[in-house]
Every structure is written in C-alpha cells, then in structure tokens.
Amino acid sequence: MISFIGRSVIQKIITLFFVSIVSFLIIHIAPGKPSQVDPMNPKFTPEVVERFRKEFHLDKPLHVQYLYFYKNLFTGETVSWKDNQSVLKKIWERFLNSLPLFIVGTIITWTLSFPIGIRSAIFRGQFYDRSATFLSYLLISIPGFFFAYVLIIFVVNQFHVPVIGMETFGIGDGASLPHIFMDRIWHLLLPSVLGATGGIAVLSRYVRSQMLEVEGQDYIRTARAKGLPPEQVHYKHALRNALLPFVTMFGLILPGLIGGSVIIESIFSWPGMGRMAYEAILARDYPIILTVNFVSAVLVLAGTFISDLLYLIVDPRIRL
C-alpha cells in the first residue's frame, strides 16, 4: 500500500515535470505575442516593446524563461501581465466564483443520472428507455451555447427576471440576507443546469449500461430465483456492483474544478475561471495561462491518484 503510494507520487511528479515543459514550449512556440508587445500599434515604438520584453524576460533563452517562471510560481510572485495582479490571488478569486457552479452542476448531474439510468436499465427496450435514450442523444448533440440562448430567451421573456451574472445587478443595496442568498441560487440555476445537461446525458447512459451488465450476471439470476422482490434485486444486488466504475469517475471530475466552462461563463457573464483563462489566451498572458495549466495538471494527477485510492477502498478484491 505505502509502496504503491510512494511509487505513484514519484511517477506523477515526473509526469508533472514533463507537462510543465511541454505546456511551456507550446505556449512560447505558438504564433502570437503578448498584447503588450503588439507590433501593429503605432504607439508602441521598438524601444517600448524592447523594454516590455525585458521586463517579461522574453529576451532570454527559453530555458531561462522556464526557470524564471517556475521559480516565481513556487514563491508565489507570479503576476499577470495584463494588470499586475498576483496570479495565484486572481485564480483563487475566480476559483471561488466557479466553485458554486461546479458543485451545483455536479450534484444535479449525479443525482439525476442515477434514477434515470437505473430506470432505463430496468425497463430496457420499453417506451421509457427509448425516450430516455432519444433525449440523451438530443442533449449530447445540441450545442451548449445554442441551448443556453434558447433557455435565456425563454426565461427572460416568460418570467421577466434577470438570469445573467452571479447575482441580480445592484441587489446588494438594502436587500435582506435570505433574498441575497436566494437570488444567488436563482442565478446558479440556469448555468448549472446547462452545464449539467451534457453530463446527465452521458452519465445516465453509463449507469444504464453498467446496470445492464450487472443484471446479466449469474448472482442476479440467483437472487431472482431465490424469490427476492425485484426491487431488492435491482437496488441492493445489482446497483452496488454497478457503482464500482463510478467511484473512479468521481475522482476524475476534480480537474473540472479549475477548467470551468468558457462558453457558459461568457454567455452568463459569470466571472469564473474558464473566462479568465480564455481571455488570458487571447491576450497571450503567459503567466496566467501557464499557471492555470499547471494547476489543472496537478488536479488531473491528483484526481487519478484519488480514484485509485477510492477503488482500493471500495473494491475489496483489489489488493496492492
């Protein structure tokens, strides 16, 4: 067990090192320059551009830039080129904004997928199953932004309430605490439902197929033959065994924490991680891009690590 953890940590650190090199290279080799070094603005004389390059260490060879960047990152001194704010502070702020969206979206996805998927499996091939399948594929294939627009237009025109932003604009003045809280919940509703639709569609399919696989096992037949009520067979014998693969998936959703969703966040004016990262890419704000990249790499690796551990705990058959 301990040797497994040790080996795994070392492997992951090595992977992380290579990820940091590759992502650094990709960003620096990709065409385009930071907007501060934009050569098409007549106001930027070569001297100014040169000075910015120096300030940003862009005049140094790539490996020196790499060392500078990661030294600053680990000492917490990295600042965004756009506004000189500390990158870690910025990411933390955005992370807190994206977090509720992520949590509510995940809860919706996971609580809805299971009942839908299980029911589909139980009534396999019947009307309910077919319509659920149809709906899932429909939701997977509709582009998120289109669905978002349709929903926004519908809600705004029908109910005349604001849906964009983290809260109703200007609500802070004089509203009571429950009002502010509920207002925030309302503003979470649409974006998190939209973020969850794809997830529900995919996850409920997984649940269905897992359930079907388990339901075909011998021990289920035995359980049925014993004369157990079908409910007990489905929910106790089958479901427990079908759950195993989802434990792994739960670890893998961790990176979603930092990824955020560019499209949903832009459409809903949500000041989250995804939007910040996207704008940073457009402006070639390397410190932000690289830090987000690094943190998400860490989260991906941590996620796989956690799911390995979870598997170990949940499935007694696995021993390391």
Place this chain on the structure above:
Amino acid sequence: MTIRRVLILAPMLLILFLLQSYFWVPTYEEQTKGNPERLNEYIAGSIGDASLLNPILTADSASSSIENMVFEGLIDRDEQLHFRGRLATSWEVLEEAFFYINKNASIPGLAKADPQDVANFLRKATKKKNTTAPGLKISLDHITSISVIPARNYSVTRQIKGTDTGEQKKYIKISIAAPARIKLVLNRVDQDLFQNLSLFLGKDYFASFHGENYLSTDPVLKKERSAKYAGELLPATEHNPFLMFNLRPGVKFHDGHLFDAYDVKFTYESIMNPKNLSPRIADYEPVKSVTVIDPLTVKIVYKRLYSPAIGTWSMGILPEHLLNHNALKKEARLLGKDPNTFSMRQSSFNRHPIGCGPFRFQEWKSDQYIILDRFDGYWEGPPNYKKYVFRVIPDRLTQEMEFYAGTIDSYDVQPHQVKRLEKDQRFQSFSGTAFGYTYIGYNIRRKPFDDPRVRRALGMAIDMNKIIKYVLYDQGERITGPFVKQTDYYNHNIKPVPYDPKGALALLEAAGWKRNKEGWLTKDGNKFQFTLITNNGNDLRKAILAIAQDAWKQIGIDVHTDLLEWSVFIQERVNKADFDALILGWQMGIEPDLYQIWHSSQTNPYQLNFVSFKNKEADDLIIKIRQEYDHDRQVEYCHRLHEIIAIEQPYTFLYVGKWTAVLDKRIVMKTVDDAGQIMYEKIKPTKTGNYSFYFNKWIKLPEAPVFMDEG
C-alpha cells in the same frame, strides 16, 4: 425500499429548492421602473473588463473609458476638434531657437563675425521696415529677443555597446569646446526660421558649421561616429518649441488635495520613468524638460519641432501626493515588498484611482462591474447622473437582452441591430463616420505593383458602392486618403477612384498588359497573377477578398486568395513584407501625423510602411506636417499630401466604417440656466461623431419627452 426513495426524492427536492428561488428574485420591472434611483445612474455595458485604472499605464479602450471619467487632462478637444482648456485655463505655444556662431562662414555685409556683432546685426535686421525676401521678413517679425550664450567647455561620458563583442560596454569621454551661441525667442513656432535666416546670414552659414571640429573623444573614434555625437551634442541649429500652460486654480482631486503644476510635472516624469513601462512613452519622448514656474504655471520645452505634442496633454493628470517616491515606498513596506523594485505598476492605486475628473472611483469587481460616483466638487459643476456603472457582459446577445430590459443604458451595438432598433419608438439611435478605414495594400517592391497605373487600374475594377451596400449594409462610406474624414485635413476635392473596368483595361494596356486568347492579361509572356491575403476571423474582409478576386478575374487577372491566422499574418507576412497584396485596416487619430505609415524611412521589416510607399515630395510634406504648429498651413500640406497619395494609389482605399449607438429615448440633456430654469434638449452627436460629448449633462427622465422640433 429506502434506496429507491432516496434516489428519486433527492433530485426532486434539489430541483424544487432551486426553482423556488425564482420567487425571491427581483424582476426587471422592479429593477427599472420600480426603482426611482435607476434614473440617476447610467449603466454602460462592455464586452471586456478594464485592466488597470491608471492613464499612464494603459492603452486599451475599456480602461480608457473609465479613466476619462476619473481623470482629467490639461486640455481636450471641443465639438469642432479645436483644443479647449480643462485643467489648464489657457496656454501659449512659443519657441526658443539656437544656433552656433560659425567662425568660418562670412556674413554678407559683416566683416568680423564676433558673437555680439552677429546678435547686433540680427537686432538691426528685425527693426528694418522692408526686407527683400517676404518669408524672411515674417520670420524676423516674430523674434522677440536675441541674446548671446558665451562659449563654454564641458565634457560628457557616453556608453556604447560593443556591437561585435556582445554585451561588452565601452565608455567614451567626450570633451566639448562649444563656441558661442545665439538664442532667439519667438512668439510663435517657425519651422522655416533658419532657412529664412540663411538668406541673410549667408547660404552656407548653418550648413558649413561642423560640430565635430569642436569636440575631442577619448578614445579617439572613427569620423562617422564622432560626427554622430557632434550632431547630437552640437547641432548647428536647434528648435526648442515650448508650451506655457496656465493652470486652473482651486481644482481638487477626489481626496480633497489641491491640484497644481507639480502634479503635471509628476505625471510627465512617471511616464518617462522606465520602471513604469508606460506604453505612452513615445508621445513624450520629444519633451526636453518640464519646469514648474509657479504652482499654476508650467513650462514644457521640446527638443525639436513636433506638433502632435500639444494633443498629448489631454492625458489624465495623476495625483503626485499619492504616488510619489515616498508614497510608493510606504506602500511597499506595508505590503512587505522590496521598496527598491516596487513601482507604480504594482501600486494598489491602479485599482482605486483618484483623479480630478467628474466621477470618483467607488468599487471594482473584476469581470463584473466598476462603479463610479459623481464628484460633487468637480470644477465645471457636478454631472447630472449620480452614478456611472461599467458592467462587463461578454456576450452580445445577453447584452442586447439586458438593454431591452432596461438594466443597461448602452452597449456595443452591431450594425444589423441598429437597423432593427431604429424603428423602435423607445430608442434613439446615433450613427456617424468612424475613425478607421479598410484598404487593399500593394507591395510596391514587387512587379507589377511598382507601376501606379496598375494600382489605379486594380482599384477601378472593384465596385466599392456595391460592397458598401451589400456587405456593409450601408454602414460605411467611401474614403480617398489616410486622413480622418471629419477633419479639415481631409481633402474633399479628391474624387474616389471610379468603378470602370473598361478604363482599368485601358490603363493596364498602357502599362503593357494585353489580354491573350484565353482572356488573361499578359505582358512579355507572363500572366498577371498574384495572391491577395487577409487575416482570418474578419467576415467583412473575407467577403471583400472574394469580391475583389472575382472583379479582377473579370478583367483577366488571375488572383489567388489566402486567409491567415492573425499572428501568422502579421509576423510572417506583413512584418517581413512577404505578400503581393493584402486587405487590412488602420485606426486613425485626429492628429495628421503620417510618419510611421507613409514615410519612406519606415519601409524596413517590422515597420509600418510595409507596402514600401516612397515619394520624395510626400516625405517632405510628412516632415513639414509634423513640424508645423499653424493649423491652416498644416491643412494646406495635408491636402497636398492627400493628393499625392490619391495619384500614387499605394493603397486602394476601400471604405471608412460607421459607428453606431443606441440609447433609451428617455435619456436627454438637462441644463439649468442662471435663472434656475431647467431646460431639456435632445442629445445630438458633435461634428466628429462623439455623441457622449456632453455626457455630464445627461439624465434619464421617467417618461420620454416630446421635443418641439420633432413636431
């Protein structure tokens, strides 16, 4: 079965809980009509957030729009685009000119050229009633005083980078034995002064002064090198135009501190401070010195003639007391940072700016909003709106929805949306000529684009009016040259290149291009073919690309087209001048300074005259326009330059776009006259298309007013 019940109940409860929040949310109605305070705030929607709120550190439009509210410059431009005083009440543009006494040159009618004699000689000439040359007479008339600066010896040390040896630095000691100098003070700026004086001091008086004879270097340098230093340290003649600003007394910053000349000096020094990395440094590089004469008078001396410099003083003035060396040191210590490396860029001031503009900064939530409150102590009287809110909504469709709902007052409206909103009774819409144009540029280095007839013919083959009608939905107009169409500098006598494919063919034939059997144009057996490129992601340019390709094909030119990603387009093609023809656009400023885009010295790689336009007369005019401080003469030069460019056709000027804006009809201008009578007026854009020029007078009324002139 409990598991089943939980599985079904949990999502239902969750969804119910989420949905019930609907009953707690204020509706749009409550936010707008139900909220009387809403009439006192102006909410502007924006796609992007500001970066830093410090006018000397930023150049992006989102930040500038806030900075213009919070900060105030010395001057700005009025409706007619003339300068008007803001923090300055008045200003004068004067000049000090210098020249060295040239011992070797002989002055006609003066035997011994002693400095005092030369000065007296000039003094006498200024008093003379009639002189033979009229230009000289004018120049002499503007001289208000003449004095002699005695000869002096001094030395300076210069550092040069070893060009071959990499980073190695060398120091050079230069000893200068400067001869006496004559100082002339002029009551206006006169770029022809020395040219006119040479009519009278002798043709070669200035030209035959060789500065390198008066300096010695240690170690001894090559001739060219020391001549370069001589040109810099001992120029034969020197123009030092200067600005005298009289500042407005009693103006306060938002924190109550009085504004004075030291703030102006501080703002200049902050821009020039290399630690601050100001993107505006190029505008202020020609400044020689900023001197505080008294707390309400500041003198700005320039190293050379540079007329666009006046406009740079519309830059917002920073409060010295909050950002000077000591204040920054204190802040660094408070934050636990190294005071020696801490610069204005890191200061928290950039997120809590204090200026002396009409609105004071209140709150900034990144990527959400910026709130400004009206500044009651504003010197021109406080604005009507109590609040200015800058709301970041990155999506255009949701912006439009919020606008319809009345929770934002303005947004980045698109041409097709204006068409729709124009007919709506609730809104008023504005539109006018924009400041940027789109063009097809030809690489003049390459054949056959080196022939102006060919370039003109290519322009004649394209039907611009159709492009404006069908591609731009009439949201554009024709343009014939590189000046802002609304200014005097633009020469309206120049007719746009007509649509005339037959004429184009005739011109091409004159240039030696004939159609062969298949209909392709050929010359000396070579087919007329080239590649037209533009950047990806701009639908208008993409459409023009196809239209131009088709139009040229019709007169027998084989055109290939290519769309490139922006950074590849710029770095690989434009910067390296590796293209035949391209479609691109320029944003223009009001100043008619065309040096970077049109001067022949700017044709190297990475410079902006990438089409390689070279014309001797145009070069002279560009320099003259830069050096001329008199508006009428500047206009005259610009008109001529415009004419040359129209004849040469280095670009096919396609169109200038239109800006558009939509506002709620209830927003009007409110003025109170001396008798306390309130008057409402309709918002009208100024001549240059600035509809928010009188923003401080705007207010939103509960009901849309009916104006008399509307009937």
